[in-house]
Amino acid sequence: MASPKISLRGVTKAFGAKQVLRGIDLDVASGESMVVIGGSGTGKSVLLKCILGLIRPDSGSIKVDGEETIGLSDRDRARVMRKFGMLFQGGALFDSLRVWENVAFGPIQSDGMAATAAREVAIAKLGAVGLGPEIGELFPAELSGGMQKRVALARAIAREPEIIFFDEPTTGLDPIMADVINDLIVKSVSDLGATAVSITHDMASARKIGHRITMIHEGRLIWQGPVADIDRSGNPHVDQFIHGRAQGPIRMQVKKL
């Protein structure tokens, strides 16, 4: 394998006494779509936020294109961040800005593009996610959940990033809209030739958008392999998760009353 796009070694993170990541090793190859599955509260979001530099890990190494990103200065951090696009779970659209201004935010504020040119880009990106130019004039609060997700996707791809992160892209959507979003993710990732990392607990979504799947459990990656192998992983934790069984080696931590 050529040198990986993203490479994690021994990444740990604790919040107070709660150890969330217990030594993550992960390589994501260029152009690959990696899906991280795992239950709620197993550290999936924390993992993404560590790579994005939103959370500083306690120890370990995170390399992007071979460059160590932990401990970078603000300026270098901004340069590395330029490679990333992120689709947040709730969309995280700026509710004080119009839809097109949301999509054009990166190009205008960070890349210094003129507003008229950025507006063209925004309308083109909205078109790419199946939204007409008239949607651009609305405010995020006026849109349905599925439309907000699409706008958020348009914003994530507006700067044509090399790496895109998807945080539970289908959560809270009906199955049909979820599949529409899945299709859009597959299309935009392949159009850009981008490297993708998604976290989800929606197995239909994971199978559709992923090339490889890895499962996180109690802060460790317990299995990794191509999507096709997920049904014969031979790992009881993975089996329990993909079939959604309450009984199995994974115990939900429910406090006794």
Added chain:
Amino acid sequence: MSVPLITLLGRMTLAFLEAIGSVTTFAAQALRAALRPPWYRQQIVRQMLEIGYYSLPVVGLTAIFTGMVLALQSYTGFARFSAESAIPNVVVVSLTRELGPVLAALMVAGRVGAAMAAEIGTMRVTEQIDALTTLSTDPFKYLVVPRLIAGLVTLPILVLIADIIGVMGGFLVGVYKLDFNDAAYLRNTLDFLQFQDVFSGLVKAAVFGFLIALMGCYHGYMSRGGAQGVGMATTAAVVSASALILTFNYFITEAFFSI
């Protein structure tokens, strides 16, 4: 269940010191961000409108009634020893030194500090602040610095307007209710007014404006855990800003007028 009083006191002291450290670090990070480009001028203008222009009605109302009641109250007191002629001077000095900046700042803290904490807090809990970072935009530069600058610059202007409106309120009561001669009232107002009276009030206003914005941004930025967290941040922003305004008011006064 019972915790010894001394333990409780210790915990409170530690929490208080921790808060001071945390606010100071926050302010230092904001200042560092303010010194380097980019500066988001549009955001600064927007915040100045929000803090200054839209606060005019409430500050004006506060000022005019404060000026009016000052004139009335000092009349009932001063008439006892025939010192009515000092009323215009008492009104203008009280307003410019103390009541203008303090009352205007308290009103703005309630109006703007709360709104800032709620807006930034909501942006925090809905990951909009994280989204800013992923779009290579420093949230300190985009959100915090414009608010701090707007608070620092706008409040003195607001207080100067409040001073004028307040003096007018005193004038109205003096002339139309207490039968002062209008020209004499104005002359008495201006003759004994010193530059330092107004200037100290404007310095206070600038400090208060900065503190209001700092508390609004800090509590919003640090808010956690959904609607409840945002609600707590809003309350904390108003309470802490008000307490700081009253505390700093004393020390700035002492710095200006200590004998």
